[in-house]
Amino acid sequence: MTRTLYDLAAADPDVRFSPFCWRTKLALAHKGLEIETVPWRFADREALAFSGQARVPVLVDGGSTVFDSWRIAEYLEDAYPNRPSLFGGDAGRGVARFVNSWADLVLNAGLIRFVALDILAALDEKDRDYFRRSREERFGTTLEAFCAGREERVTEFRRSLAPLRATLSAQPYLAGAAPAYADYIVFGSFQWVRSISAFEVLAPDDPVALWRERLLAAFDGLAREAPRAAA
Amino acid sequence: MTRTLYDLAAADPDVRFSPFCWRTKLALAHKGLEIETVPWRFADREALAFSGQARVPVLVDGGSTVFDSWRIAEYLEDAYPNRPSLFGGDAGRGVARFVNSWADLVLNAGLIRFVALDILAALDEKDRDYFRRSREERFGTTLEAFCAGREERVTEFRRSLAPLRATLSAQPYLAGAAPAYADYIVFGSFQWVRSISAFEVLAPDDPVALWRERLLAAFDGLAREAPRAAA
Numbered sequence: 001m002t003r004t005l006y007d008l009a010a011a012d013p014d015v016r017f018s019p020f021c022w023r024t025k026l027a028l029a030h031k032g033l034e035i036e037t038v039p040w041r042f043a044d045r046e047a048l049a050f051s052g053q054a055r056v057p058v059l060v061d062g063g064s065t066v067f068d069s070w071r072i073a074e075y076l077e078d079a080y081p082n083r084p085s086l087f088g089g090d091a092g093r094g095v096a097r098f099v100n101s102w103a104d105l106v107l108n109a110g111l112i113r114f115v116a117l118d119i120l121a122a123l124d125e126k127d128r129d130y131f132r133r134s135r136e137e138r139f140g141t142t143l144e145a146f147c148a149g150r151e152e153r154v155t156e157f158r159r160s161l162a163p164l165r166a167t168l169s170a171q172p173y174l175a176g177a178a179p180a181y182a183d184y185i186v187f188g189s190f191q192w193v194r195s196i197s198a199f200e201v202l203a204p205d206d207p208v209a210l211w212r213e214r215l216l217a218a219f220d221g222l223a224r225e226a227p228r229a230a231a
Numbered sequence: 232m233t234r235t236l237y238d239l240a241a242a243d244p245d246v247r248f249s250p251f252c253w254r255t256k257l258a259l260a261h262k263g264l265e266i267e268t269v270p271w272r273f274a275d276r277e278a279l280a281f282s283g284q285a286r287v288p289v290l291v292d293g294g295s296t297v298f299d300s301w302r303i304a305e306y307l308e309d310a311y312p313n314r315p316s317l318f319g320g321d322a323g324r325g326v327a328r329f330v331n332s333w334a335d336l337v338l339n340a341g342l343i344r345f346v347a348l349d350i351l352a353a354l355d356e357k358d359r360d361y362f363r364r365s366r367e368e369r370f371g372t373t374l375e376a377f378c379a380g381r382e383e384r385v386t387e388f389r390r391s392l393a394p395l396r397a398t399l400s401a402q403p404y405l406a407g408a409a410p411a412y413a414d415y416i417v418f419g420s421f422q423w424v425r426s427i428s429a430f431e432v433l434a435p436d437d438p439v440a441l442w443r444e445r446l447l448a449a450f451d452g453l454a455r456e457a458p459r460a461a462a
Contacts, residue, residue, distance in 0.1 A: 088322025094407025095326040101397035102333065166332035176325025 002036065003028075006048060006058040009039035010122040010196065014227040017119070017195035019108060020069040022188035022223070024057040027073050027181055029219040031083040043126040069188075070100055073181050086181035099174065099182045102163075107189045110157045111201065117147045118197035122229035154201060161208055168207040172214065179215060187215045191223050198231035233267065234259075237279060237289040240270035241353040241427065245458040248350070248426035250339060251300040253419035253454070255288040258304050258412055260450040262314040273358040300419075301331055304412050317412035330405065330413045333394075338420045341388045342432065348378045349428035353460035385432060392439055399438040403445065410446060418446045422454050429462035 005025065008018035016022075016037065028035050040047060040056050051058045053067045059075070066075045077086045077093070087093035116135060120143055123131055132143060139146045164186065167174060174182040190212050193201055202209040216224040236256065239249035247253075247268065259266050271278060271287050282289045284298045290306070297306045308317045308324070318324035347366060351374060354362055363374060370377045395417065398405060405413040421443050424432055433440040447455040 085322070088320040090408065091316070091319025091406040091411045091413070092323035092326060094402060094411075095323060095330060095405055095413045097401060097407075098394060098398045098405055098413070099326060099329060101394035105393045105397060162336045163329060163332035166336060167329045170328060171325060174326055174329055175322040176328075177321065180322045180325075182322070182326045182329070 002060070002062070003034060004060045005035050005037045006040040006056045007037040008056050009041060009124075010229055011124040012122070012227065012229065013039040015122060015195060015229045016226065017122070017192055017229070018056060019103075019188040019192035021057045022191045022195075023069045023181075023184050024059065024072050025222070026184035026187065026215075026219070027076055027086055029222055030086060030180070030184070031076050031080050033076070033080065033083070041124050041127050042130050043124075070097065077181075086184075088175065088180060092175070092180070092182075096180075096182045096185070100185050103185045103189055106160065107164075107186065108192075110160055111189055111193055113147055113153065114150045114157070114199050114201055115147075115193050115197040116143045118199065118229070122196050150199065157201060158203065158206070161206075165206065165208055168211045173211065179218060183211075183215060187212065187223070191216075191226075194223075194228065195226060196229050233291075234264060234293070235291045236266050236268045237271040237287045237291075238268040239287050240272060240355075241460055242355040243353075243458065243460065244270040246353060246426060246460045247457065248353070248423055248460070249287060250334075250419040250423035252288045253422045253426075254300040254412075254415050255290065255303050256453070257415035257418065257446075257450070258307055258317055260453055261317060261411070261415070262307050262311050264307070264311065264314070272355050273361050274355070301328065308412075317415075319406065319411060323406070323411070323413075327411075327413045327416065331416050334416045334420055337391065338395075338417065339423075341391055342420055342424055344377055344384065345381045345388070345430050345432055346378075346424050346428040347374045349430065349460070353427050381430065388432060389434065389437070392437075396437065396439050399442045404442065410449060414442075414446060418443065418454070422447075422457075425454075425459065426457060427460050 005021070007016045007021045009016055016039070045054060048054060048058055051065050051067055057069055057072060058065065058067045059072050061079070064075070066072050073086055087096055120128060120131055136142055171177065173179040174186060193199070202212065236252070238247045238252045240247055276285060279285060279289055282296050282298055288300055288303060289296065289298045290303050292310070295306070297303045304317055318327055351359060351362055367373055402408065404410040405417060424430070433443065
């Protein structure tokens with residue numbers, strides 16, 4: 001069976017940086033499901049027209065077309081119940097959604113202020129105007145102003161990770177002794193930054209950084225071996 | 232079997248306001264376990280000396296003495312595996328710890344700035360000096376300065392609940408279709424405020440407030456019927 005994931009790409013089609021697509025790629029790896037990824041740019045509206053979507057990830061799994069990283073995770077869990085579980089049951093699934101909301105609304109909102117200009121620089125030429133215009137409208141300022149002073153702001157950002165740090169100081173993964181989807185949600189955000197920017201958002205001795213190392217090594221180094229944008 | 236919980240009390244011994252003790256009381260109710268609570272004040276060091284602890288909750292369950300709300304939840308889950316699960320499995324337990332850390336480090340840190348003076352006013356006379364001194368040292372300012380302008384600050388606080396609100400807009404409980412320990416963790420914080428203060432931290436149409444209503448009604452109104460400090 002063909003299984004295809006539309007995956008956000010930079011100018012270098014091998015640089016895949018979307019945090020949401022990374023969540024999905026790690027979920028697929030957790031389930032042990034083979035995948036073909038298709039590099040996709042923001043401008044490639046026609047390529048996704050079949051799905052009714054304008055954003056990735058979009059997964060085509062045989063006859064099923066599924067979009068939105070959270071919905072894809074739920075789809076994979078329900079369609080492949082005999083593969084390793086992403087949630088560990090209904091309560092685990094429910095609480096993972098809180099992690100998903102925290103990553104979307106707190107973590108990613110913090111990280112984008114470090115990498116928005118690096119994303120712009122790495123994008124394909126045809127995506128740059130769209131990215132600048134849409135993000136400057138969202139942020140209410142220029143990308144340059146939005147990202148200014150990141151070296152000074154990183155300390156405050158690290159403080160915002162306190163709940164993550166406390167959890168990962170007490171146990172090796174968000175899901176406990178072994179990683180599951182809650183880990184892939186949050187890791188996807190750090191892999192986003194790592195894929196597109198040379199800026200280091202974590203101190204090397206941060207328990208969050210040590211956890212990130214463990215997930216970079218997971219699935220035979222799936223994330224570690226992924227190409228990164230040139231600095 | 233006697234099962235006893237040492238439970239933080241105000242001057243009125245029936246007003247029990249600790250967010251951590253509320254986590255435990257709801258966990259015990261979820262497990263369907265009968266409990267006798269003992270009102271405890273900060274000054275009652277001797278009453279806890281047997282446990283080696285200076286803080287509550289402390290649970291004495293037959294021959295077991297367990298302290299710290301998280302450890303008590305794990306104890307109850309492991310000691311009573313045939314009762315309704317608090318975590319729904321290992322992954323759910325792992326991710327619930329992230330919720331626990333978020334509640335401790337973000338939610339409670341936000342809420343204390345609304346209620347610290349109300350707590351002081353409601354405490355037993357013998358606890359007031361300790362509370363003021365220890366909290367002013369922790370906060371680096373007077374309780375009066377710490378709590379000033381709460382009407383103006385509540386809008387920003389409500390914004391900090393965005394991950395909670397997004398989750399509870401998508402599903403009825405943090406744990407999904409039915410409540411579990413992740414819900415009791417966060418609810419305990421709101422019940423803390425409700426027990427000790429007349430200040431309303433949520434807008435009535437907030438999905439978080441609607442979820443709080445559902446948990447106030449849970450277990451035959453266990454939390455709703457609990458005495459509150461006089462305004």
